[in-house]
Amino acid sequence: MGPLIDNGKPIFLQISEQIENDIIDGAIEEETSVPSTNEFAAFHRINPATAGKGVNRLVENGILYKRRGIGMFVATGARQRLVGARTEQFRASFVGPLLDEAAKLGITPEQVADMITDASITDREASAS
Amino acid sequence: MNLTDTNTAVRVDGLTKKFGSFTAIDDVSFTIERNKIYGLLGRNGAGKTTLMQLLTGQQFATRGTLEVFGASPVENARVLQQICFIKESQKYPDSFRIEHVLASAPWFFANWDADFAQRLAVDFRLPLTRAIKKLSRGQLSAVGVIVGLASRAPLTYFDEPYLGLDAVARQIFYDRLLEDYVEHPRTVVLSTHLIDEVSNLLEHVLVIDDGRILMDQDAEALRGSASNVVGKKTDVDFFVAGRDIISRDGLGGLASVTVAGLSEAERAGARAAGLELSPVSLQQLIVARTTSTSAG
Numbered sequence: 470m471g472p473l474i475d476n477g478k479p480i481f482l483q484i485s486e487q488i489e490n491d492i493i494d495g496a497i498e499e500e501t502s503v504p505s506t507n508e509f510a511a512f513h514r515i516n517p518a519t520a521g522k523g524v525n526r527l528v529e530n531g532i533l534y535k536r537r538g539i540g541m542f543v544a545t546g547a548r549q550r551l552v553g554a555r556t557e558q559f560r561a562s563f564v565g566p567l568l569d570e571a572a573k574l575g576i577t578p579e580q581v582a583d584m585i586t587d588a589s590i591t592d593r594e595a596s597a598s
Numbered sequence: 599m600n601l602t603d604t605n606t607a608v609r610v611d612g613l614t615k616k617f618g619s620f621t622a623i624d625d626v627s628f629t630i631e632r633n634k635i636y637g638l639l640g641r642n643g644a645g646k647t648t649l650m651q652l653l654t655g656q657q658f659a660t661r662g663t664l665e666v667f668g669a670s671p672v673e674n675a676r677v678l679q680q681i682c683f684i685k686e687s688q689k690y691p692d693s694f695r696i697e698h699v700l701a702s703a704p705w706f707f708a709n710w711d712a713d714f715a716q717r718l719a720v721d722f723r724l725p726l727t728r729a730i731k732k733l734s735r736g737q738l739s740a741v742g743v744i745v746g747l748a749s750r751a752p753l754t755y756f757d758e759p760y761l762g763l764d765a766v767a768r769q770i771f772y773d774r775l776l777e778d779y780v781e782h783p784r785t786v787v788l789s790t791h792l793i794d795e796v797s798n799l800l801e802h803v804l805v806i807d808d809g810r811i812l813m814d815q816d817a818e819a820l821r822g823s824a825s826n827v828v829g830k831k832t833d834v835d836f837f838v839a840g841r842d843i844i845s846r847d848g849l850g851g852l853a854s855v856t857v858a859g860l861s862e863a864e865r866a867g868a869r870a871a872g873l874e875l876s877p878v879s880l881q882q883l884i885v886a887r888t889t890s891t892s893a894g
Contacts, residue, residue: 478822478877479818479821479822480798480818480821481818507780510776510780511773511776511777511780513798514772514773514776514798514799515798515799516635516776516798516799516800516801516817517776517779517780518634518801519798519801519817519818522818
């Protein structure tokens with residue numbers, strides 16, 4: 470759980486995205502509990518209603534579910550569904566513009582693919598050394 | 599009594615307050631729902647304190663209706679004992695020490711939590727046996743904050759409660775307010791200039807300007823409701839044409855314009871046109887909305 474970044478995005482969205490990120494990178498596992506609305510509110514120093522809105526958004530999407538009297542839990546299959554949705558988003562918000570810009574510069578999709586392969590090898594070597 | 603009364607703490611309709619020929623509150627209507635934290639924001643002299651005095655029965659309205667928990671607050675003990683009003687400069691009897699203030703509070707506030715008050719006094723490092731008139735400005739504010747929090751009144755007004763409080767003490771106030779509000783939900787109205795400090799605590803925002811309600815909105819809806827558009831003057835002018843322009847600034851060939859309500863597609867369009875977008879904080883938005891010198 471990181472700090473909120475006030476980038477003009479509604480806080481409740483930032484709260485739900487943080488929970489999503491924690492589920493995706495395994496910090497919160499499926500069928501385990503997430504912090505309560507009040508804990509989120511106290512940690513981030515935000516109004517509990519705002520924190521509740523962020524949590525409820527995930528309940529409505531079926532990512533979290535409520536166990537009466539115990540708290541909020543991560544649903545089975547939540548991680549896979551989030552990764553699927555995020556992959557779609559990744560395609561729309563990164564790959565699309567990447568190819569548009571490449572086309573503008575006369576770079577073919579094949580050349581882009583080669584560049585990506587090269588870059589990831591360089592990255593791996595850099596982090597290995 | 600009507601059906602919505604259980605959700606409504608305060609209902610104001612056409613409220614007007616004149617002092618001689620000066621209209622301090624000008625035909626104002628709004629409601630305050632129960633168990634929410636409200637921000638009452640506005641410039642000096644906008645009418646915040648007058649409004650709170652009306653809402654707490656300390657001033658008589660010139661016109662209009664005003665209901666607090668379903669009845670007029672004026673000389674109404676049933677209503678007034680549910681209200682705690684923390685003012686910027688609270689007066690206490692000359693001989694009082696801090697401990698006397700805390701000891702007499704339960705006479706006025708049915709929900710008073712003496713243990714909580716003691717814990718807060720430790721948090722704020724208040725010397726309980728010191729005479730009130732020997733306290734520093736910040737310590738005096740801290741006493742007010744303690745009374746406001748530990749009273750747990752169903753309707754609590756804080757009118758600029760932080761005068762002289764340092765940044766650490768203000769953070770303690772915000773943290774304790776939030777913690778205690780979660781445990782004991784109640785209606786809180788916070789009047790403040792330090793909008794950025796409290797903006798995340800608020801659920802609803804009332805902005806008053808020149809005696810009128812300028813904004814009455816959900817705090818989350820206001821967040822991100824405006825954007826700053828920066829770029830070449832011609833590009834910016836083209837993009838903002840026909841939009842709700844909140845404020846405008848320029849430097850040479852560059853323009854910086856604050857506009858309301860951009861959709862995600864419009865944002866993408868602005869970026870594609872080479873314009874830079876940045877978010878506008880609640881404080882910036884309110885400053886921009888209340889800066890105009892001529893009303894209307």
